[in-house]
Amino acid sequence: MEHLNPEQLKQEQRQTLGSPRMRYGFLAHLLFSSMDLLYGRKKGLSKFKVLEIIARVPYQAWENVAYVAMTHTHADPGFARRIFDRIKESRIQQDNEQWHLLIIGELIAKKGIDENLLLHGFIPQVIALFYYHISWILYVIRPKWSYLLNAYFEDHAEHEYMEYVAENSDLEAERFESIFAGDYGQFASLADLFRQIGYDERVHKLESLTRVDSARFQ
Ligand SMILES: [Fe+2]
Ligand SMILES: [Fe+2]
Numbered sequence: 001m002e003h004l005n006p007e008q009l010k011q012e013q014r015q016t017l018g019s020p021r022m023r024y025g026f027l028a029h030l031l032f033s034s035m036d037l038l039y040g041r042k043k044g045l046s047k048f049k050v051l052e053i054i055a056r057v058p059y060q061a062w063e064n065v066a067y068v069a070m071t072h073t074h075a076d077p078g079f080a081r082r083i084f085d086r087i088k089e090s091r092i093q094q095d096n097e098q099w100h101l102l103i104i105g106e107l108i109a110k111k112g113i114d115e116n117l118l119l120h121g122f123i124p125q126v127i128a129l130f131y132y133h134i135s136w137i138l139y140v141i142r143p144k145w146s147y148l149l150n151a152y153f154e155d156h157a158e159h160e161y162m163e164y165v166a167e168n169s170d171l172e173a174e175r176f177e178s179i180f181a182g183d184y185g186q187f188a189s190l191a192d193l194f195r196q197i198g199y200d201e202r203v204h205k206l207e208s209l210t211r212v213d214s215a216r217f218q
Pocket of ligand 1: 197
């Protein structure tokens with residue numbers, strides 16, 4: 001993923017804050033309002049962790065369907081090649097979401113934020129499992145529906161992160177120190193870290209949106 005400098009990060013944050021959220025569909029609405037009910041409307045690290053646990057899931061579902069499809073395409077190597085390229089792309093996004101999750105988990109531990117095992121451990125896994133199956137089945141029936149649902153999810157995440165930075169000016173003075181910095185990147189502050197994460201979510205959204213109108217694996 002592209003790593004932006006502090007000026008670019010501020011510019012991208014302004015762009016997100018200056019653009020409206022997408023008009024989310026029913027399933028996305030249901031997911032976001034359930035999360036608000038369970039974790040409150042206020043943005044914070046524990047809620048972001050839940051978001052990131054769920055964020056990896058569509059990419060895993062697409063990868064799973066693609067592997068099944070690839071197994072049955074021996075007769076058409078070109079088609080199998082295109083599927084494989086799509087799988088590689090999904091893996092890059094999945095890894096990127098994984099870094100987000102690991103970094104946020106590390107921040108929660110460092111700050112000594114108290115988490116509830118049921119609310120922050122078990123329930124997110126249940127939501128993720130449910131969301132995995134929805135993403136999977138939509139992808140099998142009509143891939144564009146699954147891509148669109150993910151675009152809504154990424155758009156929501158992008159706005160949440162960029163707004164979080166805008167609402168918490170103290171993040172500008174907090175240094176980012178992480179054992180994952182070598183993998184994900186160095187940032188001058190937590191504000192810049194979250195701007196980069198928000199920007200990543202926009203890139204994920206745009207990639208899903210480009211897939212919405214294309215047929216499966218083309
Ligand atoms: Fe993420
Ligand atoms: Fe994302």
